[in-house]
Amino acid sequence: MSRSWGRQDAATIVAALVLIWLMPLLISTYTLTVLVIYGMLALSLGLIWGFGGILCFGQAAFFGLGAYTYAIAAINVGESTLPMILAVIVPALFAALLGAMMFCGRLTDVYLGVITLVVTLILFKFVNSSAGPQYVIGEARLGGFNGIPGFHTLNIPGQPDEYIWGDALYYVCAVALLAVYFLVTWLLRSSFGRIAIGIRENETRVSLMGYDVRARKTILFAIGAAIAGLAGALFANWGEIVTPGLFSLGQSAEIIIWCIVGGLGTRLGPIIGAAGLAYLKFLLGQQSLIDNTLIMGIILVLFVLFLPKGIVPAVASLWKASFGRRSGRKPAGRRHMRRVDSANG
Amino acid sequence: MAETVLETTGLTMRFGGVVATDNVNFSLKAGELRCLIGPNGAGKSTFFKCIIGLLTPSEGQVFMRNQETTGWHPHEVASLGVGIKTQVPNVMDGLTVVENIWMAARRFMPSKEASDKAQDVIERLALGSIAKAELGRLAHGERQRVELGLVVAADPWLVLLDEPAAGMTAGDVDRMSAIIDEMTRTAAVVIVEHDMQFIRSIATTVTVFHQGAILMEDHVDKVMADPIVRNVYLGKKA
Secondary structure: OOOOOOHHHHHHHHHHHHHHHHHHHOOOHHHHHHHHHHHHHHHHHHHHHHHOOOOOOOHHHHHHHHHHHHHHHHHHHOOOHHHHHHHHHHHHHHHHHHHHHHHHOOOOHHHHHHHHHHHHHHHHHHHHOOOOOOOEEOOEEOOHHHOEEOOOOOEEOOEEEEEOOOHHHHHHHHHHHHHHHHHHHHHHHOHHHHHHHHHHHOHHHHHHOOOOHHHHHHHHHHHHHHHHHHHHHHHHHHHOEEOHHHHOHHHHHHHHHHHHHHOOOOOHHHHHHHHHHHHHHHHHOOOOOOOHHHHHHHHHHHHHHHOOOOHHHHHHHHHHHHHOOOOOOOOOOHHHHHOOOOOOO | OOOEEEEEEEEEEEEOOEEEEEEEEEEEEOOOEEEEEOOOOOOHHHHHHHHHOOOOOOEEEEEEOOEEOOOOOHHHHHHOOEEEEOOOOOOOOOOEHHHHHHHHHHOOOOHHHHHHHHHHHHHHOOOHHHOOOEHHHOOHHHHHHHHHHHHHHOOOOEEEEEOOOOOOOHHHHHHHHHHHHHHOOOOEEEEEOOOHHHHHHHOOEEEEEEOOEEEEEEEHHHHHHOHHHHHHHHOOOO
């Protein structure tokens, strides 16, 4: 049932590379970099929520953990390679522990959302009140409300003095997003990913088939956290400072809005939702007439009311209605066994 | 002598002060087909859920092929090679028939073999015309049949079915009977059912539940002619 890589994937790579090359002609690379990072962050939630059915209100916790892990490790190590690796591993381990507790405790739906929300709040409160001199890890002070500035930013592996910044950082982030996108694609085409989609559809049935749903959800949750952690580390490199605001409820809520607007159950939707809404917020930030949050709220309400499936599924449906063949009930043949799952787009 | 594949000893399930199953001793031999019948609230479904791990019994033990499975999770029970169908059609509505069946087979074999197995099950259960359809778009009877396909795909040695004929048309029930008949060639089958016509068409031995305990266990014709059973189950005076 797994689909091998084909022409469509090659076309996606070419289109993405062209887009990466062209976009700096329209928007500054400084802005583009953060849009790409937010796209990666949204994809992390899109994976676990859209394909695994795990609604996590605390994806910002893993984003913030990744950023703080990077900053703390970079100050202690004095280069960026090991901190980047740690920024992926630490949130993944934290999520694995949290996920094991939640899923073994059979927490689902709203209870899961509440727990992840509370964990984010605890992390925010803790980091926000860590200004005292006792809050030190190695040579890095957590800095409380002021955060951690002045850490070693991204460098070429093995060459600590060769920094990657400006346009180069944009290209690194964009290629990283492309790599994560294809990692997610591969995952969803694998047996593990297909069964994760089955869990989203009917957890009890998958369990009655003999699959350990708790273990699989924990692993998926940890993978999502690892991607969010990577996004956090890249964000730390972009901003050159990490603050408790990374753990804020506002940040968590925004990630959910990005996914809803872009389209759940797709890979491209969360990326488009994040980049589009973050850019809109950036544009709105240049005026003081209307409050940003109000605009974002109105957009969410409008989407929930009129386009509940989000942009990408709506465009895909429109495309199918206009140009696609109408599918009926056809006999199953060998070809049908190669059908790809709902991981389109 | 045939091996005992399923056995419960003193199985009791209490919900607060209510005793749903009371000291049930039950055994099933390899290749046997057994129907569990009884009026609403007799404890059949609770007994069923205790066996498959959806409920942990308050007292007593469950054995499968002489291995104790009391308190196991449903996935652990299913992993032994036990096919389970619950009362309400439990399928993955957003996925197609072939994807559903593939997933059931994949648990016990590599991906490629699971694809072949899914194709085989689709042909055996005459699901070819709906193989590409999403489960959520299918009629109740078709969904029930697909769920049986999920059970069959795992090549189980023990099949546990809770009301497989519920809400089905006469034609669907006939088809279901044929599928169950085929299942008994390779597996022991336990069926919780209300439809007496369906039971008569498939079963030889039935176990009657009443007030959480086993009231009687015998050939279907004897059971249906028994005045006590007719009284408690069919509501007729002896």
